[in-house]
Amino acid sequence: MAGKVMHAVWYTRYGGGAAGLKHVEIPIPAPGKGEILMKVEATSINPIDWKIQNGFVRPILPRKFPFIPLSDVAGEVVEVGPGVKNFKAGDKIVATLGGPGAGGGLAEYAVAKESLTVLRPPEVSAAKGACLGIAACTALHSLTVTGGLKLEKTEPRTNVLVTAASGGVGHYAVQLAKLGNTHVTATCGARNIDFVKSLGADEVLDYKTPEGAALKSPSGQKYDLVVNCTTGIPWSTFKPNLSKTGKVIDITPGGCTFLNYAVQKLTFSKKKVIPLLVFPNAQEIGFLVKLAKEGKLKTVLDSRYPLSQAEKAWAKSIEGHATGKVVVEP
Numbered sequence: 001m002a003g004k005v006m007h008a009v010w011y012t013r014y015g016g017g018a019a020g021l022k023h024v025e026i027p028i029p030a031p032g033k034g035e036i037l038m039k040v041e042a043t044s045i046n047p048i049d050w051k052i053q054n055g056f057v058r059p060i061l062p063r064k065f066p067f068i069p070l071s072d073v074a075g076e077v078v079e080v081g082p083g084v085k086n087f088k089a090g091d092k093i094v095a096t097l098g099g100p101g102a103g104g105g106l107a108e109y110a111v112a113k114e115s116l117t118v119l120r121p122p123e124v125s126a127a128k129g130a131c132l133g134i135a136a137c138t139a140l141h142s143l144t145v146t147g148g149l150k151l152e153k154t155e156p157r158t159n160v161l162v163t164a165a166s167g168g169v170g171h172y173a174v175q176l177a178k179l180g181n182t183h184v185t186a187t188c189g190a191r192n193i194d195f196v197k198s199l200g201a202d203e204v205l206d207y208k209t210p211e212g213a214a215l216k217s218p219s220g221q222k223y224d225l226v227v228n229c230t231t232g233i234p235w236s237t238f239k240p241n242l243s244k245t246g247k248v249i250d251i252t253p254g255g256c257t258f259l260n261y262a263v264q265k266l267t268f269s270k271k272k273v274i275p276l277l278v279f280p281n282a283q284e285i286g287f288l289v290k291l292a293k294e295g296k297l298k299t300v301l302d303s304r305y306p307l308s309q310a311e312k313a314w315a316k317s318i319e320g321h322a323t324g325k326v327v328v329e330p
């Protein structure tokens with residue numbers, strides 16, 4: 001593909017939101033050692049993508065401008081670099097381009113590391129496969145690695161709360177939690193209550209009601225594990241709803257979370273909040289692809305946009321009201 005050009009969308013400075021995205025024609029990248037050149041069939045947006053544009057981790061990310069955002073991709077292998085053993089041209093794949101700050105996905109072609117790529121079976125569409133990186137890995141990691149939940153029905157029962165269960169991470173967290181022996185309480189807006197029940201939640205709270213804001217389980221459960229996919233809920237709201245050793249996994253930790261985490265460590269508190277940042281890896285993506293293939297994990301697409309309308313997709317994610325995932329299809 002040397003010398004050929006592709007359509008890509010990048011931004012050249014911090015800020016600007018959807019209007020800061022620019023459409024460009026640039027050379028197709030070449031795969032290096034251990035790398036794969038893929039034709040991107042779909043890429044999904046996570047809030048971290050536009051938070052990086054906002055300067056959330058300035059000056060660390062983006063590493064340089066101009067920056068092509070998005071790192072969760074699915075597509076077809078076009079060419080492999082030296083040393084690539086497990087993939088060949090024509091293979092259908094899902095890849096992470098290297099965690100939230102890597103970028104490169106909002107383009108017709110992208111280069112992925114072989115070590116961060118998995119094969120995609122025909123049962124998993126490109127649009128849905130492209131969502132199994134950051135959002136699904138964060139749900140899986142929060143519940144199992146950090147939360148200690150085993151996805152087996154033979155385990156003792158765990159009471160789980162998932163907040164913002166209608167969103168990208170939350171909709172996966174509800175389904176994954178239900179693979180274990182769990183009782184799942186979930187929060188979402190009124191319009192999504194039936195949707196979240198359809199994902200398997202045992203009880204659903206409208207977050208705009210007093211009971212929902214208080215996180216009170218309608219059936220009186222105390223939560224052993226909370227996957228907190230929203231922001232602004234203080235520890236004083238979580239604490240009375242937790243079991244004796246209940247944990248809150250906070251995936252959007254702010255200063256209060258880090259402070260509470262430190263104080264709880266120092267005081268050997270049994271109830272805890274744990275800040276978490278997840279970097280997707282091929283092993284977890286492969287596990288999620290397998291669940292999707294077996295029909296045990298569904299991806300719900302809020303909306304799909306062509307690359308020519310990347311700004312609309314970006315704005316949709318920034319609004320914060322997606323039900324499921326927002327996808328761009330180059």
Ligand SMILES: NC(=O)c1ccc[n+]([C@@H]2O[C@H](COP(=O)([O-])OP(=O)(O)OC[C@H]3O[C@@H](n4cnc5c(N)ncnc54)[C@H](OP(=O)(O)O)[C@@H]3O)[C@@H](O)[C@H]2O)c1
Nearest residue numbers: 047138164166167168169189207251252276277278321322
């Ligand atoms: N730590 C990590 O590694 C990691 C990884 C992925 C994501 N995150 C973070 O996790 C958060 C969620 O990400 P996401 O991709 O799931 O976001 P998202 O898809 O944009 O979430 C949107 C959904 O959240 C719902 N929602 C908003 N506020 C709510 C509230 N107070 N209570 C209940 N539901 C609420 C919205 O419902 P309505 O439309 O009804 O309001 C909407 O359906 C973001 O802050 C993101 O940056 C962290």
